[in-house]
Amino acid sequence: MDYSELTAEAIKLRIREEVPSRETGLPGEILRLGKIRQDQITELTARLKESEADRAARLELINELSDKLKESEADRAARFQQINELSDKLKDSEADRAARFRQITELTGLLTDSEADRAIKAVQIGELTGRLASSEADCTIRLEQVNELNCLLQESEADRAARLNQITELTGLLKDSEADRAARLELIHGLEEKITRLQALRDDEQQRADGEHRRADDLEQGWQALEETFAVRQARRAGIIRTREKSKISSPLMGGK
Numbered sequence: 001m002d003y004s005e006l007t008a009e010a011i012k013l014r015i016r017e018e019v020p021s022r023e024t025g026l027p028g029e030i031l032r033l034g035k036i037r038q039d040q041i042t043e044l045t046a047r048l049k050e051s052e053a054d055r056a057a058r059l060e061l062i063n064e065l066s067d068k069l070k071e072s073e074a075d076r077a078a079r080f081q082q083i084n085e086l087s088d089k090l091k092d093s094e095a096d097r098a099a100r101f102r103q104i105t106e107l108t109g110l111l112t113d114s115e116a117d118r119a120i121k122a123v124q125i126g127e128l129t130g131r132l133a134s135s136e137a138d139c140t141i142r143l144e145q146v147n148e149l150n151c152l153l154q155e156s157e158a159d160r161a162a163r164l165n166q167i168t169e170l171t172g173l174l175k176d177s178e179a180d181r182a183a184r185l186e187l188i189h190g191l192e193e194k195i196t197r198l199q200a201l202r203d204d205e206q207q208r209a210d211g212e213h214r215r216a217d218d219l220e221q222g223w224q225a226l227e228e229t230f231a232v233r234q235a236r237r238a239g240i241i242r243t244r245e246k247s248k249i250s251s252p253l254m255g256g257k
Helices: 008-023 028-078 080-111 113-227 230-238 243-256
Strands: none
16 A cells, blocks of 8 residues: 555544454454554554654755755756756656655555655655755856866967967968069069060061072072073083082072072
């Protein structure tokens, strides 16, 4: 029987209702044990009054811890993203606590209704106290992390300033390099224009030389054609035109060629 969700009075009434039903049709030894159990219930009823006073004190303590927990929860909510790892551990602890809580509830329900209620309140007090201690420890850890991150941020700012100085220096060097490159490009363009003009002059000279060569070839061919005529052969035989005159005439043509 699970008494964890019943009040003290309801548990006492439930036990009184169950005891007679369990005694029906049982052997003598079982009936004797039932009477003993009834005596125990009577004794536990007396202890219930003491437990109720203790429960009231524990309830007041629970209320006080609940107020503290609310204040702690307000601070914990602001740091919720930073305590995911601790939250996971807390979930595991809560699962284990729930399993133990069920075991404690079942055992204390067999003993007495008052002890069951007091055990439940003790577990609640322990849970609230543990959460409060965990929250305080987490605040200290997060503060240390914030201080460490501030130191890292200062180092990063110093490194960024140094890199900015390097970038400024390199930018100046790049501007000088761009100016020098522009000057060299302008010089290259000037040289290319001069080369173009010289190439045009060379082409003109080549064309004139080719024209002179063609004229020399034409004169040479004309002279050779003239030597083949009958009149020139007769004049050479008569001694009017000598061979050396031919060389005198052809030499300037060859020189022109």
